Amino acid sequence: MKKLLFSSLMLIGPLVYGQNKDKLLHAIDIDAIRETKLTGYIGLAPTVMSKPAASTQVTAFLKKFPGKKYFTFPESRENSIRLLDSLPEKWTNHSAADLVSFKGVAQPGEYYVFQVGVYGAGQPLKNIQVRFSALNNDKGQSIKEVTCFNSGGISFKGEKFSKSLHLDPHNVLPLWFGVDVPENYKGLYKGTVEIKPEGLPATLIHISIDVKGNIIANHGYNDETKLSRLAWLNTKVAMDDGLTNGFKQVDRAQKNISILGRTIKLSDQGLPLDIQTFFDKNNELILPKGEPIIAAPIRFIIEKDGRELPLAAGTLKFEDHFPGSTHWETKLTNGDISVTIKGRADYDGFIGYSAVVTASKDISIDDIRLQVPMRPEKATYMMGLDKEGGFSPKDWRWKWDVLEKHQDEVWMGAVNGGLKLKLKGKNYQRQLVNLYYPFGPLHEPESWGNGHKGGVDIYEQEKTVMIKAYSGERTLKxxxxxxxDAEFLVTPFKLINKDIQFNDRYYHSDIDTTSNTIRLAQEHGANIINIHHKKDIYPFLDYPMANDNVPDLKAFIDSSHTKGIKTKLYYTTREISVNAPEIWAMRALGDEIIYPGPGMATRTLVNPNGVHPWLGQNLKKDFIPGWVATFTSGKYKGRQDLSILTRPDSRLNNFFLGGLEWMCKELNIDGIYMDDLALDRETMQRTRKILERDRPGAKIDMHTWNHYNKYAKWASSLNLYMDMLPYIDHLWVGEARDYDRSSDYWLIEVSGVPFGLSSQMLNKGGNPWRGMVFGITNRLGWFKAKTPEYIWKFWDDYHIEKKQMIGFWNDEIPVKTDNKKTEATIYKGKDEVIVALANWTAEPQKCKLKIDWKALGLSPDQVTAEIPEIKEFQDGRSINVEKEINLEGEKGFLIVIKRKQ
Structure with a gap:
């Protein structure tokens, strides 16, 4: 969510099984959206393609072509086809020759696009085939790179695909074509496009493109009106096995796999026999000796007649894709049952499995399940399956209910070692996130769910904590x-980068104008500016490359660089602005990119009183309205930016990456700010590679709204996005977050520490005293929050980034508090120690510090202790750390213990 009007509501969550036993009240600040209460104009004028022909005009047109079943209407890119349910008036004046010829003008090096509209006169058109020739000139030159975006392309996984095209009677199908013109080509190029519906004659359209003028810059991508950016739908940029910074390559010796800070040993069945972590308890060091995460091998079990069937393993075959991953396959058999196991391990900690079960005859079985035996000390905390992040329960029972629960995964672990399990089937479809989940929920896996028979039990068993994912009885046909399918993530992903944690200081403003942004950031100590959408230099959601704002945005970025400040842009996937000129071509692709939904009947927190009429007038149906941003000041004052939901795991991912590469090269951005993204892990890898290769030093920070409520259907945000975390530099854990929750909740749901990340607080600025127990602050510039600049100055004065952070979660911490309602974390240097002490209640508390002076390398009679003055945080005074300390409710201290000189 973006810019908010906080209206406090109390939600009582109807949680099944575990959480509903507690009858927990979730007091959250619901994001009642300020912009939806305002009005404004959209600013997009109708075009000649917006006007439908009158029925009399359509009848007169059809009479000119008696018996013709369908029509083709070649159209230039300047006139994006908008009407899908009627003929544009413009077309009713076409002659027979107009229907089968197209003439266009392109420049050398241009990615040139055009359209052909297909209209079904009175019957459905099925299996419409689209064929096209190369474009040739009279000198023997041939343009062979011609694409119809509707009929196929390159998927977000880099795979070629094709689509069947169909058309209902009296509807229009806009076919979009792309022609990649070489830079050294000029002249008149001719070719054909053939359209043939099943059972009907083909129509041959003659294409003529005059290539002339100077070589166009950057294939035409710099000008949105050319629509050349549609080429990004099929980009394969950064699709390779390369690594991203901060990781080491995958190494394999037989069945032993090594990645950064972790090892995986496979059994003959291809499943993990052992998983070890080498991270220390603060995630600051990688140690020579590992600690086991699982207590025994992970097992895939088939049970029949009350007993486990022994599964004989075949040969384990490997296929290495170094440096990024290794893949393997084997086959397990028992009589008439076989299981094909395919697995892979990636450099980031991902382990993916597909287990395909077949039977040579009908066989009734009791259960097919996966058992993951965790070491108790590596199952201290749990997040997922109706359990908010925090200490693990002794016993947990969960069942599938995808309509009411945004849940299919669970993480269990300690700070320095854990495991996430996600369950999938062949019917898996990536869900919508945020408050839109009910419009695009998870699919219950036909395998694991088994018609609601499946579930997950977590319980203690013989010095292990067992995760049992079961599916229940069935007959194998x-x-x-x-x-x-099962996916594991082995955590933590990486070491906490203390330079990022303590030296990346964000200015992130919520106002519409940017004239003072650089000055304010510089004056208050920020070195990174995040430019949100709904700005005078970046007006439209997820489309920072609009012609109208690019010059101003580029000038802002250049100016920030002269001041030594990085500038990052809001850029994510989930919605797309109606101001993106490519939206009409994307809509022409059916439901491939634009997520289908109830259209004008949609009601959400963003659209509580109905959908903006512009969407109904122009899109009409099969959409889900998204964010609404209303400008209250600046260049776009009075204007509204509407958006619609997009489909995850589509070619929009490629388009997103193409746009990112363009911004790196043309705008010199310093990274991106991602907001409740809808990306897959591989696309996120590509995102990171583009930034590192084109803009070394670029950063990614990610914001997420608290999904644990009735709107988003009870998901834990960091569980939901855990496979993104290896590629994130900073978290900004956001709205609807209750900072009065317990310290174990903070540790797992807010801090990022168990995953090798640092974080920041959002909701009303969080709690700075508790934040310092995790080394985090809020963000400068965001509304309703105090400035963090005074804590930043304290960090600088005491060189906190050079000290070792030892958290309260580490049982070896040399400074502990004797009051369980308080927590202490230290930042340890050779001659100086900072103690971050916080009260986790609203009432005053007293505590004494239990200090292991030897472990600190200090002597109590050779040190001084003080509470230094920090504006808006604490008053300065000396303190005796061996005496009782009084803490105000919800507050704490930063105490500095220093060796006497």
Whole structure:
């Protein structure tokens, strides 16, 4: 969520199984959206393609072509086809020759696009085939790179695909074509496009493109009106096995796999026999000796007649994709049952499995399950499956209910070692996130869910904590396949980068104008500016490359660089602004990119009183309205930016990456700010590679709204986005977050520490005293929050980034508090120690510090202790750290213990 009007509501969550037993009240600040209460104009004028023909005009047109079943209407890129349910008036004046010829003008090096509208006169058109020739000139030159975006392309996974095209009667299908013109080509190029619906004659359209003028810059990508950016839909940029910074390559010796700070040993069945972590308890060092995460091998079990069937393993075959991953495959058999196991391990800690079960005859079984036996000390905390992040329960029972629960995964672990398990099937579809989840929920896996028979039990068993994912009884049918997919993430992903944690200081403003932004950032100590959308230099959601704002945005970035300040842009996937000129071409692709939904009948927190009429007038149906941003000041004052939801795991991912590469090269951005993203892990890898290769030193920070409420259906945000975390530099854990929750909740849900990350607080600025227990502050510039600049100055004065952070979660911490309602973390240097002490209650508390002076390398009679003055945080005074300390409710101290000189 973006800019908010905080209206406090109390939600009582109807949680099944675990959480509902506690009858917890979730007091959250619901994001009642300020902009939706305002009005404004959209600023997009109708075009000649917006006006439908009158029925009399359509009838007169059809009479000119008696018996013709369908029509083709070549159209230039300047006139994006908008009407899908009627003929544009413009077309009713076409002659027979107009229907089968197109003439266009392009420049050398341009990615040139055009359209062909297909209209079904009175019957449905099925299986419409689209074929096209190369474009040739009279000198023997040939343009062979021609694409129809509707009929196929390159998927977000880099795979070629094709689509079947169909059209209802009296509707229009806009076919969009792309022609990649070489830089050294000039002249008149001719070719054909053939359109042939099943059972009907083909129509041959003659294409003529006159290539002339100077070589166009950057294939035409610099000018939105050319629509050349549609080429990004099929980009394969950064799709390789390369690593991202901060990781080491995958190494494999037989069945032993090594990645950064972790090792995985495989059994003959291809499943983990052992997983070890080498991270220290603060995630600051990688140690020579590892600690086991699992207590025994992970097992895939088939049970029949009350007993486990022994599964004989075949040969384990490997295929290495170094440096990034290694893949393997084997086959398990028992009589008439076989299981094909395919696995892979990636450099970031991902371990993916597909177990495909088949039977040569019908066989009734009791259960198919996966058992993950965790070491108790590596199952201290839990997040997921109806359990908010925090200490693990002794016993937990969970069942599938995807309509009411945004849940299919669980993480268990300690700070320096853990495991996330996500369950999937062959019917997996990435869900919508945030408050839109009910419009695009998870699919219950047909394998694991088994018609609501499946679930997950977590319980203590013989010095282990067992995660048992079961599916229940069923009959395996001869010839059918049952796909049990499972994904593991081994945490933490990386070492906490203390330079990022303490030296990346964000200015992130919520106002519409930017004239004072650089000055304010510089004056208050920020070195990174995040430019949100709904700004005078970046007006439209997820489309920072609009012609109208690019010059001002580029000038702002250049100016910030002269001041030594980085500038990052809001850029994510989930929604797209209606101001993106490519939206009409994306809509022409059916439901591939634009997520289908109830259209004008949609009601959400963003649209509580109905959908903006512009969307109904122009899109009409099959959409979900998204964010609404209303400008209250600046260049775009009075204007509204509307958006619609997009489909995850689509070619929009490629478009997103193409746009990112363009911004790196043309705008010199210093990274991106991602907001409740809808990306897959591989696209996130590509995102990181583009930034590192084109803009070394670029950063990614990620914001997430608290999904644990009735709107987002009870998901833990860091669980939801955990596979993104290896590629994130900073978290900004956001709205609807209750900072009065317990310290174990903070540790798992807010801090980022168990995953090798640092974080920041959002909701009303968080709690600075508790934040310092995790080394985090709020963000400068965001409304309703105190400035963090005075804590930043304290960091600088005491060189905190050079000290070792030892958290309260580490049982070896040399400074502990004797009051369980308080927590202490230290930042340890050779001659100086900072103690961050915080009260986790609203009432005053007293505590004494239990100090291991030897472990600190200090002597109590050779030190001084003080509470230094920090504006808006604490008053300065000396303190005796061996005496009782009084803490105000919800507050604390930063205490400096220093060796006497």
């Amino acid at each position: 001869k010839g059918e396949t049952y796909q049990f």
